[in-house]
Amino acid sequence: MPAADLRACDAALRRLLPAGGLLREEAELRPYECDGLSAYRRLPWRVALPETVEQVQAVVRCCRDHGVPVVARGAGTGLSGGALPLEDGLLLSLAKFNRILAIDPDNRLATVEPGVRNLAVSEAVAGHGLYYAPDPSSQIACSIGGNVAENAGGVHCLKYGLTVNNVAALKLVTLDGELLTLGGRALDAPGYDLAALLNGSEGLLGILVEVTVRLLPVPDYAQVVIAAFDDVQQAGDAVAAVLAAGILPAGLEMMDTLATRAAEDFVHAGYPADAAALVLCELDGSRAEVEAQLERVEAVLRERGATTVRRARDEADRLRLWAGRKAAFPAVGRLAPDYYCMDGTIPRHHLGRVLATIARWSEEYGLPVANVFHAGDGNLHPLILYDANQPGELERTEAFGARILELCVACGGTITGEHGVGVEKIDQMCAQFGAAELEQFHAVKRAFDPQGLLNPGKAVPTLARCAEYGRLHVHGGRLPHPELERF
């Protein structure tokens, strides 16, 4: 690849974008220096704010011609540094792509621009009795484009699936500036399922400029049951027992004592404060269906040793019980200056063992951990509490986090269930995949992006980097050469 010609690229971009569409001054660039993983910051070379698909095509072609890397950005709520800028790269913000283009209630589809916020989709279609099911906790802020790029999940994905299961079609601008439609408005499309491949591709394969999502009818009725347990393992077994009983809850979540207390103090949800583990189980459907299942769920939870089992008294109570869970991150955030959120996923039967190990390591590292997670699908979110201003704490936190992720892999799970690899977990990719798989990923990337200009250094490590990490890995800690990411 020829060296990037930044000066020529800058001049060309200024011609291609409308006034105000290219940010160049440090003060304007500053807000883009990080995403939701604020421990990593870097000023981008430039920020482009195109307004039309044609402008995106032209910008991408221009960057390709000048050898300048492109990092796409939606709302910047990502938790793995996927939208972390490059100092010699263009940050391509999709913020101006914020229109809902079409709603097709008969086929239960909505076509939106990628910068539309997740929650705005459900709001726009509510009048038709429909909604968009994937509901990341960040749904008031995160964009649909970012959701697709990360294959975002939420509390309802056990029953209703992840983003990939709820997307019908995508429009993609390739590095060559070509506009492709992947998937379609029917229930399948001919050829390879590239729409599935693009989900979770973290901006490495192309720029999404339009997304058609599938909508579902709003259930008639939803009810939540909360159950308290004296023991985390018991709670984990109870979750498994609910699923084994043939019930598929809309949401099946769990919080440990620290998280429960923090949430209770923050939003006064009405949680029992002394439980070692709290399980929230939501059922939805027709009222008759839900009533029938509620009785069975309550019986299973009691049988499995729950000390308290209670239903929400009314809709307001139900929303309050969920408000506690949804606010768990910020609530835990009040307990320490900083927290670090992990995202490993494990086969559920390892839950007790993994949580016990994390608790032991928490003592060892001297860093408290609160656990809030999607228990139904085994997606853990240990939140490690630390103080970035204390010398060495961030490094200790990252080393602790890396160990948790490697434990998840060792249990047959994965380093990331929904937040993506980004820059954050790139080294743990070396633990999850062998050299042949990583090489295969790079080959797939080259099929889309032969020059390696789309979000380089993210998501998939080079073999050289893994070799380096392998050597350092024994002691944990940060890499001495962060610039290796660029290779």
Added chain:
Amino acid sequence: MNEAAHDKLDSLRDQVAQAFEARRPLAVTGGGSKAFYGRPVEGEPLAVTGHRGILDYEPSELVLSARAGTPLADIEALLAGHGQMLAFEPPHFGPGATLGGAVACGLSGPRRPWAGAVRDFVLGVSILNGRGEPLSFGGRVMKNVAGYDLSRLMAGALGTLGVLTAVSVKVLPRPETEATLVFERDAAAAIEACARWSARPLPLSAACHHAGRLYLRLSGSERGIRGAREQLGGEALNDGDAFWTSLRDHRHPFFDAGRPLWRLSVPPASPPLALAGDGLLDWGGGQRWLYTDAPAEQVREAARAAGGHATRFRGGDRGDVFQPLPAPLLALQRRLKQALDPAGILNPGRLYEGL
């Protein structure tokens, strides 16, 4: 079962690696139940059927892993014993149907619009790529976004991107009970009713229209179904299971004709297409089976104009099976094929020329 005897990975790997060295095309075969599907392949047969056996199944995890040559029938029997199922209701089309074949063909049964397609249930795969390298993607957990999702990509790729050797799928509890209702309706009214009902929170799980009748399946608890029936009306059909299985496997009398069969996949609420012939609608209108004398271009154009695509499912010109792709999209798919199968030896041409 002698486990080792059913692990043929080493020999499969050697065969693919040798074929790669010699640039010799392979025709990957499972149970042969879907050999009719896709374009013809010339190549040395690579039989995956012997590579069989359940690798892992813990009902409360809602995940099952099996070698690709495992018969679908064995998997379904095991799941049924634990009150679970493959919710995408894969068509068998014959007694030999295997898990790998079902995933490779990417076909789903009547529950598809409500439960999801094969690709929605694939959690992980092990494959041999076109160099004969054994690779694993995805996993045995519900959520996994580490690396590109190459496992879902295998669904519907007809074995052209890799030889599937093992698959992990999400499984679901079987509904407590099911009921099938029948309504007298013409096709247009049936499509309209399906669109209207699908937009309401009803426990629908299948909808088919044929010969003036709309068949609707409900799944859920006794109480839930009773409630839905009160809202919907219709006549109950005895032995609904037999009806839906015959539809899934094309044993329904509609499919008896020896004529070339078209499959049109369109947005479900599309009004009846202006194509003469005998038709049957599945997926609430989303999947339309058609026997017609209309020229291929006309069938494809009708599907395209409705926002979908048409496949020559059985018979007819086997060189021209799938809806042609726009040139830049086909070019990208060819580059992707090369990324996984650089010598182009895996089922070459089964999907499109050059794929």
